Amino acid sequence: MKYAVGSSEGDFEPGSDNKVLKNKLGITSEQDMVDAEDYLLFQLYEYVFDAEKNYEALNFQDIQKWHRLWLGNIYDWAGEIRTVNMSKGGFQFAGAPHIPKQIESFEQGYLSKFADLGNYSEEALIRFLTESHIEFILVHPFREGNGRISRLLLDVMVTQAGFEPLDYTLMEQHKEYYFKSIQAGVGQDYQPLNRLMADIFNQSNLQGAI
Numbered sequence: 001m002k003y004a005v006g007s008s009e010g011d012f013e014p015g016s017d018n019k020v021l022k023n024k025l026g027i028t029s030e031q032d033m034v035d036a037e038d039y040l041l042f043q044l045y046e047y048v049f050d051a052e053k054n055y056e057a058l059n060f061q062d063i064q065k066w067h068r069l070w071l072g073n074i075y076d077w078a079g080e081i082r083t084v085n086m087s088k089g090g091f092q093f094a095g096a097p098h099i100p101k102q103i104e105s106f107e108q109g110y111l112s113k114f115a116d117l118g119n120y121s122e123e124a125l126i127r128f129l130t131e132s133h134i135e136f137i138l139v140h141p142f143r144e145g146n147g148r149i150s151r152l153l154l155d156v157m158v159t160q161a162g163f164e165p166l167d168y169t170l171m172e173q174h175k176e177y178y179f180k181s182i183q184a185g186v187g188q189d190y191q192p193l194n195r196l197m198a199d200i201f202n203q204s205n206l207q208g209a210i
Contacts, residue, residue, distance in 0.1 A: 021144060023074045036074060041148060044070040048156065055156060058114040060103050060141075067142055067149055075144065082143045091183055093140035102139045110135065117161040125161050126201050129154055130194040134185035158201070167204045170196060 012018045016028040027033045044066060055062070068079025081100065086093050094102050110132040120128060136150045155165040171178050174196065181193035 021075065024076065025074060027074075033074075037071070037145070037148075040070050040073065045152065045155075048152065049159075055160065056115060058111045058156070060107050060111065063141075063149060063153060066152060067145060070149070071145060077143055080143075081141050084143070086140055086143075089179070091179075094138060099139060099141055103141060106132075106135055106139060114157065114160060117157060120161060122201070125158070125163075126198050127190070127194060129157060129201070130190050130197045131185075132157070133197070134182055134190060134193055137182050138185060163201070164205050166200050168200065170200050170203065 011022040013020045013022050013026065013028050016030075019030050020028055020033050023033070025036070027036060047069060048066060064079045064081075071078035081103070083096050085096050110128070113128070117125065117128070133150055133154055136153065137146060140146045142149065151166070151168055158164070158166060178193070178196065181196060184190075184192050
């Protein structure tokens with residue numbers, strides 16, 4: 001399902017039949033763009049999880065840096081906060097004028113607690129991952145790639161707590177449930193996604209222990 005965007009950030013690459021966003025590489029094929037973004041995302045994971053890196057704290061500038069490193073060779077606006085309103089399936093994400101304030105709240109409510117995650121119980125950690133993921137997706141700070149960057153953030157958080165990165169197969173298999181769970185988060189109903197997140201966490205760490 002494509003995003004509805006109301007400005008030039010929604011411009012498409014000429015020759016792409018309005019299917020590929022305007023990009024630096026002149027890519028017009030959807031599959032070629034998927035392949036390029038996936039390859040660069042793999043490189044980003046290698047960078048972020050370099051054994052020599054030790055994230056003692058996180059702020060939103062770190063997330064912007066990840067986004068820029070990932071998509072900077074493809075899109076002019078990589079790493080920049082979106083300036084357009086966006087919706088998906090009739091569901092409206094945070095209005096562009098409100099994003100800076102919501103990012104500030106996200107930093108205070110979640111990123112500021114990063115250093116303490118190793119002290120959380122598994123139940124508390126899963127709840128934290130759930131809430132932080134929902135709030136990030138509702139803000140939807142970037143023009144593209146919010147879901148994938150949010151998963152990277154989850155992996156950084158869960159490894160900070162001493163556990164394995166997450167296997168998102170269940171999330172992919174239950175996309176409709178996942179999307180409805182995100183919508184429920186508007187009213188701070190985190191339970192639907194918390195159930196899915198618990199299954200993802202338990203499955204991922206069971207696999208990691210084998």
